[in-house]
Amino acid sequence: MEITYVAHSSFIVSFEDCNLLFDYYKGDLTSLEANKPLYIFSSHAHWDHFNVDIVKKIKGIKEVTFILSSDIKEMQIEGEEITQYLQRNGMNCVYWLGEDEKLYLKNKDKQLCITTLKSTDEGVAFVIEYDSHTIFHSGDLHWWSWIGETNEYNKKMEDDFKGEIRKLIGTSIDVAFLVLDPRLESRYDWGMKYCIEQLSMKYVVPMHCQEKYSIIQQYKEDNKEDCKKIMLLDFTTMGESKSVGND
Secondary structure, eight states, X not given: OEXXXXXXXXXXXXXXXXXXXXSOSSSOOTTSOTTSOEEEEEOXXXXXXXXXXXXXXXXXXXXXXXXXXXXGGGOEETTEEHHHHHHHTTOOOEEEEOTTOEEEEEETTEEEEEXXXXXSSSSEEEEEEETTEXXXXXXXXXXXXXXXXXXXXXXXXXXXXXXXXXXXXXXEEEEEEEEOOGGGGGGTTHHHHHHHHHSEEEXXXXXXXXXXXXXXXXXXXXXXXXXXXXXXXXXXXXXXXXXXXXX
């Protein structure tokens, strides 16, 4: 399995027989093979997690499946409903998922199992089981505790976040893509720290770093004991790839 950092919260996870693309909004996709099935996941409609221009970027790929958060279905592209836009551009294999839903897809003789969690912002998070691997892409599911917000807001955010993450206790996760956002200031690491403490995860990939990658090194320094529990993959260059799961 190979992971390629595209931009922000967007990554490609490459298996021998298919590619998974998460939360694309910008970046280079030339590494995607035309003859390999592509599964495109978008966790919600925010501009930095979904860009309909993806349709133009993957025109040469023969087999494309979209798995989109149901809130994206409300979008219009120049006055046209997105469902019609996708169909008009030849994208006919589209699945819309809300919170706490499950979808099974077939890639030849293998099964792709997709489960959603409810985001603490918009849309969903994805748990994907494929080829004996489990991948968790959190989208904007995070402990969004903002300095200056009300105690009531921050308490609800904490409860909602922890409630969703607890659903994954007992699940063995090979790769988890988790938010690490410097805008949260001193609270930047609360969400990732909670996940590492509560969940069984092998590799953790920080994302949503606002391209301020020094926050990853800061996390390592602030959480040395937690970092011993997992292997933290620090992508700091768009287009960078790393192989995982081969040890």
